[in-house]
Amino acid sequence: MKKALLSIALSAFVFSLIAGTGLSADSPLTVSQALAKKNDRKSYYINGYIVGEYRDYSNNKHFYNIAPPFDGTSAYLIADEIDEIDLSKMMPVQIKDYVDSYNLDENPQYWRKQLTIKGTLTDYFTLPGIKNLTDWIAPGENVTDETKYWNFYETFETKKAYTPNSTLMYGGGIYASAETCRWKFVGATYGDSSNDMKWDNAAAHLRLTESTSGEPGYIYMLEDKSNGIGYIRLWAARYKDDKGSGSFGVYISDDKGKTWEPIQTGIPIKKELTEYQFKVMHPGELRIKIGKTENSTAGIDIDNIHISDYYTTSSVENMLSPTNIRIWSSKGHLCFDTKMPEQIDIYLINGTLVKTEHIIGSGNIALPAGFYIVSIKNTATKIIVQ
Known part of the structure; x- marks a missing residue:
């Protein structure tokens, strides 16, 4: 009977994850479900990952940060996927009543953690957003601060730091x-003209070594970055007046730039500034190179390069109070930390029991990548194992 009741409760929990009604905190809408309602001005519970912060909307351009450093604005960006970089799949959330305790500048530990809120679906910075919050279920206490692994951030903002090799515009040089x-x-050259596509004042402008002929342009690091590379995020666009197609590639070197390993090449460039993300996951002392991968005269602007250290991220981390059990996932494992002996039941998303374990202390359980429901003391939690 107990097993049947657990199965019924688990099935209800799984159904709520897949098809939330938005009517309660136990059955929140996903971000994609909320987006589909098209600002109907009704109030719902919505759950998503805090993937960044929204800064401003000016001159038909959205200003936002989805990697450190953060400014501490009064608007979150939430999404269904922890690594989402597509603004069209995010929703801005007005957090003005919570900004002192939860803004990402002073509280970076909430970045990439799940949040459940109740608010009105309405236009916000010209985007489908969430305002007028009436309930707020924050991530658990003692959550891991992942921003400490994202400490490499290049903006190319200092013009006097660029020293050209010659008077030739694309003769190259050094940016210190x-x-x-x-x-x-x-x-390549320092791109601070009105036609350069950039976040603020300047970008790195790649063309050809002879301006209209020669080899494709590129930039690369002259010193190693320690602690490896996890992710690379950067913004790129075609120079404003240039026509036709263009493409670029990203490379890494572990031998001080003697040889370069391609991460991805032939990436089509767009007219508007677009953010790109590359999963590297390579330890060691590394450098990166970014370059055009074709011989057209179309210029490419590169700006706001973020590089994280090599680290294993927790896809989901949760505090199961009041039992003081902490569970989260790392690559290929379900991790736990508990001071008391506990029984943990792990289910597939369809309710099939995968395994039962008795745990105490800190450790992990090997699991194939996928979605799981973890039940401890009648508390069910969704876990994503990568």
Whole structure:
């Protein structure tokens, strides 16, 4: 009977995860479900990952951060996927009543953690958003601060830091960054004109080594980055007046730039500034190179490069109070930390029992990648194992 009741409760829980009604905190809408309602001005519970912060909307351009450093704005960006970079799949959330305790500048530990809120679906910064919050279920206490692994951030904002090799515009040069390291420019220049596509004042402008002929331009780091590379995020666009197609590639080197391993090449460039993400997951002392991968004269602007250290992220981390059991996932494992002996039951999303374990202390359980429901003391929690 007990097993049957657990199965019924688990089935109801799984159904709520897949098809939330938004009428209670136990059955929140996903971000994609909320987006589909198209600002109907009704109030719902909604759950998503805090993937960044929204800064401003000006001159038909959205300003936002989805990687550190953060400014501490009064609007979150939430999404269904922890690594989402597509703004059209995110929703801004007005957190003005919670900003002092939860903004990402002063509280970076909430980045990439799940949040459940209740608010009105309405236009916010010209996007489908959530305002007028009436309930707030924050991530658990003692959550891991992942921003400490994202400490490499290049903006190319200092014009006097660029020293060209010659009077030739694309003759190359050295950009001596105060933020990261020295960068070598080849077939590239400092892009601060009104036609350069950039976040703020400037970007790295790649073309050809002879302006209208020669080899494709590129930039690369002249010093190693320690602690490896987890993710690379950058913004890129085609130079404003240039026509036709263009493409670029991203490369890494573990031998101080003697050889370069491609991460991804032939990436089509768009007219508007677009964010790109590359999963590297490579330990060691590394450098990166970014370059055009075709011989057209179309210029490419590269800006706001974020590089994280090599680290294993927790896809979901949860505090199961009042039992003081902490569970989260790392690659290929369900991790736990508990001071008392506990029984843990792990189910597939369809309700099939995978395994039962008795746990105490800190440890992990090997699991194939996928979605799971973890039940401890009649508390069911969704876990994503990568």
